[in-house]
Structures are given as structure tokens and as C-alpha cells.
Amino acid sequence: MTRPHAIVLVGPPGSGAPEVARVLAQRWDLPLHDTDALVEARTGRSAADVLVQDGETQLRLIEREVALDALRGRAGVVALGSGTVDDEQIRAELAAWTGGGAGGGAPVVLLDLAATTAARRAGLHAGSTALVGTRARWRALFDARHPFYVEVATVVIDVDDLDDDGAADAVSTVLAAAES
Numbered sequence: 001m002t003r004p005h006a007i008v009l010v011g012p013p014g015s016g017a018p019e020v021a022r023v024l025a026q027r028w029d030l031p032l033h034d035t036d037a038l039v040e041a042r043t044g045r046s047a048a049d050v051l052v053q054d055g056e057t058q059l060r061l062i063e064r065e066v067a068l069d070a071l072r073g074r075a076g077v078v079a080l081g082s083g084t085v086d087d088e089q090i091r092a093e094l095a096a097w098t099g100g101g102a103g104g105g106a107p108v109v110l111l112d113l114a115a116t117t118a119a120r121r122a123g124l125h126a127g128s129t130a131l132v133g134t135r136a137r138w139r140a141l142f143d144a145r146h147p148f149y150v151e152v153a154t155v156v157i158d159v160d161d162l163d164d165d166g167a168a169d170a171v172s173t174v175l176a177a178a179e180s
Helices: 017-028 035-043 047-054 056-072 088-098 115-121 129-152 164-179
Strands: 006-010 032-034 076-079 108-112 155-158
Touching: 006 017, 006 088, 006 164, 017 032, 017 076, 017 164, 032 035, 035 047, 035 056, 035 076, 047 056, 056 076, 056 088, 088 108, 088 129, 108 129, 108 164, 115 129, 155 164
Parallel strands: 006 076, 006 108, 032 076, 108 155
Antiparallel strands: none
């Protein structure tokens, strides 16, 4: 397979988008643009710490800036944080990314998984009643975002039963098949 010049990975928490992006960037010798890492580089704090300390609005503003910078570069492997798809401007940029033309035409890959798998990977599967409200809010967020993931994706890979290397293999296989 000819390696792509650019690819975006999106997915819900637990999909492994940052980890799979790292594997693909190494395999294809492409730059990695992980929005969570870019938020940390910009703020000196993890995205989770920005969320807790400054609130979701501030996190989303920073996340939008770093994601747009990464996407507009049209090169490398871009891993978008799970909440970036909520942003209309990001979705518009992803449409331009996949639309061909000057630097466009690159795939946006949704690493998809069942909500139950995502919850398990996020540590929300424990039987504790203390987590019931958290699980309910998390599930509502998962359900609200899923249509956006599907909207922006040009390729969907089910990663329920795949580890990071297996998901990277699946991405490579699907992209190679699309070339032929």
C-alpha cells in the first residue's frame, strides 16, 4: 500500500484514536498530530486537567485552535480528541479535508465501537452504584456525538475486538483496498 500523505482518526473515548494514530505515524514515517498532546503542549496541562480546572468551554476553545492548526496542515496522522466533533467549524474543516482539491482528499477514519465496549475501556463498567449517574451522563454524551463521528468519517472501522496494532492493521487494509 502507498502510505497516505494525511489521515485523520476520530472516535469516542476508548476507541484508541491517539494510540492507533501513534502506531500509524510510526509505521508510515509521518508526523503525528494528537490534539490532546497539542492541548498539553499549549497549556502545560493535560486536556483532562484543563477540563476540570477551567471548564469544558475553555477546553473546547483550545482544542478547536490546535485541531484546526493540525487539520489545515493537511499532512501526517491527526488524532482528534473525542469532543472535537461537537464543533461545527471542525466538522466543516473535516469536510474540506476529505473533499479533494488543494490538499484535500484524505481519509477521515472513525474507529467505532459499541457503547458498552467504550464504557468498559473507559473504566465505567464497574458495578458500583456510585458510577450510575456518571455512566448515564457518559452514555448520553456518547449517543449525542456518534452521529457527528459518522458524519465526518469517510471510513469506519469496528475496533470492538481490536487492540491498537490490530486497529492500525485494519486501517491499513481498508485504505489499501480503497486504492485498488
